[in-house]
Amino acid sequence: MSVANLPQSLRITLVGSGQVATHLGLAFAQAGHQVVGVYSRQLAHAIVLANQLPPAIATNNLDFRNQPACDIYLVSVSDAAVASVIAEAQFPLGSYVVHTSGSLPVTVLARPDLELRTGVFYPIQTFSRNQPVNLATTPIALEAAEPALTTLLQQLAASISQQVIFMAGPDRKKLHLAAVFACNFTNHLLGISREILLKNNLEPGLLNPLIRATLEKSFSADPFTVQTGPAMRGDANILQEHLQMLAPEPLYQQVYGVLSESIQAKK
Template sequence: MAVKKIRNISFAGAGNVAIHLAPAMAGAGFRIRHIFSRTAAHAQSLADFTGSIASTDPGIIDDTTDLLLLAIPDQAIGEFASGLKKAGRYNGLIAHTSGTCPLSAISEHFGAAGVFYPLQTFSRFSTPEIRKVPVCIEADSVETETLLRQVATGISDDVRVIDSEHRALLHLSAVFACNFPNHLYVIASRILKQAGIGEDILLPLIRETALRLGDTDPLLLQTGPAVRGDLTTMQRHLHLLEDQPSILQIYKILSESIQEFEKYNKTSDIS
């Protein structure tokens, strides 16, 4: 690989990850060269926004690109890399942005391969502060790592080297820290909607719960009836949920888990 420094970056994929990463990289001085997406409108809109060329044909990507980022579904990564290699117009550095796909899925096709995984939830409805988003990189060589680090530090203050095995565990923990809490917000909203109470009433509570984390172990921040062993309140709650069996089940199983952790926590305090 002749590249000593990344200048031109292309994207395969124009979904939530690409629409946040590409503009951040353009803002950091990289040139966004090509945007490939199977959906022409998505490719075009991101290309317009970043001064790039849009295409629904991955064959457009050639060696004017120094780094190709694959921001496409996990299942598509291996096949995409294999097809691109066969097309033969691009031989540069390739990295995927997935939390779960191992590096090997692309390193078996490309000589210079890596992972560029931003640990954040990306939605078209919000724009997280990219400089604070941890970027987890993994590379098949010291040279590739240096190049990925150059791009990562361009957009983020928190760059970490994490291998495929640890990244899978990190991704799992992110499901517990983000996807599942968001689903609980959905349930909380639904309970309020049924009661005719404005859902905005929960926002300060939700924000405080997330913001107070940091120096303190969340185990010590646990509040509520389960951790207090307040069975009367828990019985009342179960009664209120009796017509909604799957939400009732979630209530039970999370309350039991809180009590299990608390028991363990107290035991540790004593020993």
């Protein structure tokens, strides 16, 4: 496929049917592309997603040579499963195959016997069941070696997002590590906070303005420069008291201890 004859509407096969595949598949369809196939190891899962993306065909067969032809295979299974899926799959010779992982190198897709043209389509976002995501404002980090695939991914990404960037594998890994701190870990802390409130019959919404202010501040200032709280103040009495209050939850004590130490080390 050359740039000149790149179709406006692409045909896509989703290899995977989890949250990332679901949100991207729906966004692709809404942008006028056609999802022609959905693979899942569990056929029932593939059917659920394919039914949302007519006329997509569900399959649990990794031999794609006899399935509907498409412009691009989007591999969106868990990081740990990508290598085995690729090892087992049969694609038409020379297919365009990309994964959606923040962590995996593009080389995990290598299948020299199939002459695959490979790349990465990584939406910098968190996807959960039944939680709408604004993909238009979600940056999409792309990687591709071949110019034709570069153009294809650029077109596909730009059709669903306003912010498309190219990023080499090592940078994407660093970005993903940063995202784990900014998203996975903060989310867990928000869960601990909510649990403490609920266990004590306190309305969880009471902290929403504080949470909102904390995150809004992080957009306008270096968080290290606006750190507040007992660890920052070096208030040993309060730190000790909080650790005692957490005694029934030794892991939360550890979380509290190491984060307080890290805050004090940054003073």
